[in-house]
Amino acid sequence: MSEAKIRIRGLSKAFGPKKVLQNLDLDVPDGQSVVVIGGSGTGKSVLLKCILGLLQPDSGSIRVDGQEVVGAGRREMEEIRRRFGMLFQGGALFDSLPVWENVAFGLLATRRLDRSAAHAKAVETLGRVGLPAATADLFPAELSGGMQKRVGLARAIAGEPDIIFFDEPTTGLDPIMADVINDLIRDLTREIGATALSITHDMASVRKIADRVAMLYDGRIIWEGPVAEIDASGNDYVNQFINGHADGPISFGQEQAARRA
Amino acid sequence: MINPFRLVGHGVLGTCETVGEIVLFAVQAIARGVRGPYYWRPLLQQMIDIGFYSLPVVGLTAIFTGMVLALQSYTGFSRFEAQSAVATIVVVSITRELGPVLAGLMVAGRVGAAMAAELGTMRVTEQIDALSTLSTDPMRYLVFPRLLAATLMMPVLVLIADIIGVMGGFIVGVAKLGFGPQDYINRTFDFLETGDVVAGLVKAAVFGFIVAMMGCFQGYNSGRGAQGVGTATTRAVVSASIMILTADYIVTELFFAK
Numbered sequence: 001m002s003e004a005k006i007r008i009r010g011l012s013k014a015f016g017p018k019k020v021l022q023n024l025d026l027d028v029p030d031g032q033s034v035v036v037i038g039g040s041g042t043g044k045s046v047l048l049k050c051i052l053g054l055l056q057p058d059s060g061s062i063r064v065d066g067q068e069v070v071g072a073g074r075r076e077m078e079e080i081r082r083r084f085g086m087l088f089q090g091g092a093l094f095d096s097l098p099v100w101e102n103v104a105f106g107l108l109a110t111r112r113l114d115r116s117a118a119h120a121k122a123v124e125t126l127g128r129v130g131l132p133a134a135t136a137d138l139f140p141a142e143l144s145g146g147m148q149k150r151v152g153l154a155r156a157i158a159g160e161p162d163i164i165f166f167d168e169p170t171t172g173l174d175p176i177m178a179d180v181i182n183d184l185i186r187d188l189t190r191e192i193g194a195t196a197l198s199i200t201h202d203m204a205s206v207r208k209i210a211d212r213v214a215m216l217y218d219g220r221i222i223w224e225g226p227v228a229e230i231d232a233s234g235n236d237y238v239n240q241f242i243n244g245h246a247d248g249p250i251s252f253g254q255e256q257a258a259r260r261a
Numbered sequence: 262m263i264n265p266f267r268l269v270g271h272g273v274l275g276t277c278e279t280v281g282e283i284v285l286f287a288v289q290a291i292a293r294g295v296r297g298p299y300y301w302r303p304l305l306q307q308m309i310d311i312g313f314y315s316l317p318v319v320g321l322t323a324i325f326t327g328m329v330l331a332l333q334s335y336t337g338f339s340r341f342e343a344q345s346a347v348a349t350i351v352v353v354s355i356t357r358e359l360g361p362v363l364a365g366l367m368v369a370g371r372v373g374a375a376m377a378a379e380l381g382t383m384r385v386t387e388q389i390d391a392l393s394t395l396s397t398d399p400m401r402y403l404v405f406p407r408l409l410a411a412t413l414m415m416p417v418l419v420l421i422a423d424i425i426g427v428m429g430g431f432i433v434g435v436a437k438l439g440f441g442p443q444d445y446i447n448r449t450f451d452f453l454e455t456g457d458v459v460a461g462l463v464k465a466a467v468f469g470f471i472v473a474m475m476g477c478f479q480g481y482n483s484g485r486g487a488q489g490v491g492t493a494t495t496r497a498v499v500s501a502s503i504m505i506l507t508a509d510y511i512v513t514e515l516f517f518a519k
Contacts (some may be wrong), residue, residue: 081396085394088391159395
């Protein structure tokens with residue numbers, strides 16, 4: 001079998017004395033959707049930012065299509081990032097730019113399209129996430145939370161990326177809108193044929209968009225498998241998390257103690 | 262345990278670290294910025310914001326400064342029968358010193374704070390990270406245009422402030438102190454040297470760079486949340502103001518001719 005699209009080995013990252021990631025291994029196979037679950041503050045976002053090259057890990061290796069990301073030069077990193085799309089948790093839309101320029105930002109930045117072609121492409125992409133052409137000329141602040149998520153999604157897919165990252169895609173949405181976004185994520189990722197890596201703690205989202213699930217706890221992946229097997233994982237930590245129990249091996253105090261160790 | 266040596270050492274090391282970070286940030290922004298790609302829209306936007314929208318506040322500062330200067334120097338110089346020097350005092354003080362410094366401080370409060378708040382908010386809401394993922398270097402897209410715009414527009418702003426300031430002195434001189442209009446204007450230009458204006462404009466460029474530099478640095482490295490952005494904004498204004506006054510002495514010394 002060929003190497004995974006994203007191959008992470010021995011990844012560690014600490015902020016001062018706080019060890020967030022410790023020797024983490026993870027494979028994201030080509031064309032699959034992997035969802036990393038884990039409690040708040042367990043380092044899920046740090047993991048994503050390391051892959052995106054926004055944070056420099058202390059040690060370990062991250063290979064995207066066989067190309068090493070850790071220690072890559074800025075130019076090399078820019079080249080790798082062109083294959084990425086990312087949906088940020090809060091949308092991270094540029095509030096000084098109209099919606100269409102947000103969506104087409106990557107296309108304009110890489111000079112792949114001129115402004116009128118980019119506008120047309122933006123309107124088309126907005127259509128794919130279910131937004132009418134009229135939204136193109138609005139500003140992000142004029143949109144509801146759900147619409148902002150859709151625009152963020154449109155921006156993530158506009159460059160037809162190989163790999164899309166989703167950072168808590170359903171946070172802050174009502175259950176119905178969350179489901180709509182989940183459907184969009186699943187359908188669009190398949191349509192583009194992209195590999196997806198998501199982080200979330202929303203189990204409804206996991207069941208909808210994941211092919212494989214990995215559970216992050218104490219800086220490591222403690223369980224990994226197909227989404228169908230998640231209910232029969234036999235892992236106490238996973239069971240506690242997916243059922244949302246306060247009692248179990250995961251507790252706030254223990255997590256703190258584990259970090260200090 | 263409170264160890265005074267440790268406290269002092271900690272403070273000194275911390276300051277050195279920050280200074281190093283600021284210098285590194287500036288070098289990086291410029292080195293990457295000049296190599297392109299260039300972003301004309303943000304540059305133009307910043308130039309308009311700094312050069313045009315700062316005009317009212319800088320103009321008001323300048324006119325009142327010129328007026329006060331005429332009154333005060335009249336009071337002082339009339340004690341040894343030298344009130345005829347008022348016009349010269351006003352124009353030299355304004356062009357060499359007060360125009361650039363006051364404009365710099367006002368722009369630090371207006372533009373530097375806005376830059377820190379905007380970049381800080383962009384940092385906190387992950388917009389700066391989003392830029393990176395969209396094949397755009399935030400240093401080139403956000404920082405460099407601001408540095409360039411402020412460095413270019415501050416001299417223009419100060420030149421206008423100089424004119425308005427001298428006009429303030431003229432108004433008071435003619436209306437209150439009994440100078441003839443033509444006489445006041447002649448006295449203004451008789452002893453004015455090109456070097457006075459040039460020194461002021463060089464200062465203006467330096468101050469513009471400092472304001473944008475501190476605004477961008479503090480905003481770019483802003484802490485989390487509303488509090489982080491607030492702290493970044495305060496720091497940007499305070500550090501820019503202090504640096505302006507320090508740089509003012511250094512540049513004056515460079516242009517000082519006996």
